[in-house]
Amino acid sequence: MRPGPADLRRRMGGRCRRWTAPREAVLGFLSRRPGHVSVKDIYGSLSGACPGIGMTTIYRTLGLLERTGVIQRITLGDGQARYEFKPADRKSHHHHLICLGCGKIIDYSDFVQEELDLVRKTEEALARRHGFLILDHNIEFLGFCGTCRARSAGDLPRPVPAGVRSARKRPGNQKERS
Amino acid sequence: MRPGPADLRRRMGGRCRRWTAPREAVLGFLSRRPGHVSVKDIYGSLSGACPGIGMTTIYRTLGLLERTGVIQRITLGDGQARYEFKPADRKSHHHHLICLGCGKIIDYSDFVQEELDLVRKTEEALARRHGFLILDHNIEFLGFCGTCRARSAGDLPRPVPAGVRSARKRPGNQKERS
DNA sequence: ATCTTATTGATAATGATTATCGTTATCTAT
DNA sequence: ATAGATAACGATAATCATTATCAATAAGAT
Known part of the structure; x- marks a missing residue:
């Protein structure tokens, strides 16, 4: 089953001090959406989950999630980074x-x-x-x-x-x- | 042995109409220098082989060489593309x-x-x-x-x-x- | 409820890569 | 060799993904 908010937060371990709405929104979106997502995809899709979220916050959050190992960054050479949620199980x-x-x-x-x-x-x-x-x-x-x-x-x-x-x-x- | 000017040009096949000094300089530099070279590395190293060469030309030439398959583009995610000469032999x-x-x-x-x-x-x-x-x-x-x-x-x-x-x-x- | 300070977000800055466009030089044909 | 057509050059401006700043806000601890 899909990971809920608590699961998502748990996966961050002690790697962040505060759990905020923007973080929940970004990670939730990535966990729910398969594939290779660009920053603009995220920005354009968060008007509902987190209205008014800024690009800066998205970039910062993605950096946090990446170093925590919850998501993976993919660079294809088209000048735009993509991100992908890493499921907990090894199977995927x-x-x-x-x-x-x-x-x-x-x-x-x-x-x-x-x-x-x-x-x-x-x-x-x-x-x-x-x-x-x-x-x-x-x-x-x-x-x-x-x-x-x-x-x-x-x-x-x-x-x-x-x-x-x-x-x-x-x-x-x-x-x-x- | 290292490929000479004629060899370099030959490797372009019919993929370009004119062979110019900037092209010779860029390809020559890459063929001679091992490793992963950035555009700035190239720009900074061509004052001798091709004084006055412009960044634009370097980018254009790299694009040409890449689609011809003579060099390989590498993107590591640090915001800067690197290039690497592809030797003719498969061994490397x-x-x-x-x-x-x-x-x-x-x-x-x-x-x-x-x-x-x-x-x-x-x-x-x-x-x-x-x-x-x-x-x-x-x-x-x-x-x-x-x-x-x-x-x-x-x-x-x-x-x-x-x-x-x-x-x-x-x-x-x-x-x-x- | 209060306080400390981690986060946020609006805005400006950066810098790699491209688009333009007038000029130059390579090839081809004479 | 020479002339002509035009591919390629290079200076410059434009784009745009990503970062740096910094005052304002809000999580989490007391």
């Missing part, structure tokens, strides 16, 4: 499949077992060889989805690369920053 | 090990074989299941390097998360558009 581990044509993101969770084997082995070796403590990992596949494959069959030298960054073509731009 | 395939404390990046190329097995299997399944054409993949491990482990032994609730994003604490910020 997944990775991303990104279309370079339209920017669509697909989550997949196949081969989790094989992946974990590889990852565990790699982690041990990296720890031994470089003195690193591994906490997390990301795997992403880049390519073209069915629709984009059909549309752009073999015209590589197009003016704009087409890529996750295609979003940049519009108005201003990011910064991407990563 | 590697991934990144990122320290959340100081942002240091270590390249590693262990377990390439196991990784390739996993990747191939995953690619086939994803292609079948989602109609995707996979072109590339990225794997990165996040954690703390030896130095940072020692320094911050167990004081998680620190004001600033410490993370790749630590760079953001300084002056302005990204936008990490990546």
Whole structure:
């Protein structure tokens, strides 16, 4: 079942001094909404749960949630960070499949077992060889989805690369920053 | 041996109409310098090879090189894109090990074989299941390097998360558009 | 109910990346 | 070599995601 307010707060452990309406609203929204959410998505969706919430507060709260480990930050290179709620159970581990044509993101969770084997082995070796403590990992596949494959069959030298960054073509731009 | 001007240009195939001094300078610099280079690194290093080159040109050239597949763009989330030359040979395939404390990046190329097995299997399944054409993949491990482990032994609730994003604490910020 | 101070939010500042647009220089054809 | 068409350059202004400030507000402790 979906986590309630008390559960959400509990997940913060002693990592914050005060639990406020904006924090409840942001975390609640993320926990309830699957997928990769941008800051503007959040801002635009909180008029009900927390009217008058400011962008600054959202950014600050996201930073808090991220370092607490309750949410994950994802940077695709389109100049805008995305956030994703991390369910408490380990089962929901997944990775991303990104279309370079339209920017669509697909989550997949196949081969989790094989992946974990590889990852565990790699982690041990990296720890031994470089003195690193591994906490997390990301795997992403880049390519073209069915629709984009059909549309752009073999015209590589197009003016704009087409890529996750295609979003940049519009108005201003990011910064991407990563 | 290191690729010469003619080699560099050849690698562009028919993907650009004219070969110019700025392009030669940017690609030459990247091909010669290992690691993850920022736009400012490039700008600051080209006073010799191409005096007077403008930021705009650098950005445009990087975009061209990226969609041609000669270089790879890396976004770590610190608001600044990095670029890396892709050697022609397949041997140099590697991934990144990122320290959340100081942002240091270590390249590693262990377990390439196991990784390739996993990747191939995953690619086939994803292609079948989602109609995707996979072109590339990225794997990165996040954690703390030896130095940072020692320094911050167990004081998680620190004001600033410490993370790749630590760079953001300084002056302005990204936008990490990546 | 009162007090301390963590949080908030309006506003200005930052800085990476793009859009413009007149100028320059690469290639092609002569 | 030379001339012409136009791809590419570069100075400058514009965008926009993210941060820094700072006075006002409100959680949580006493």
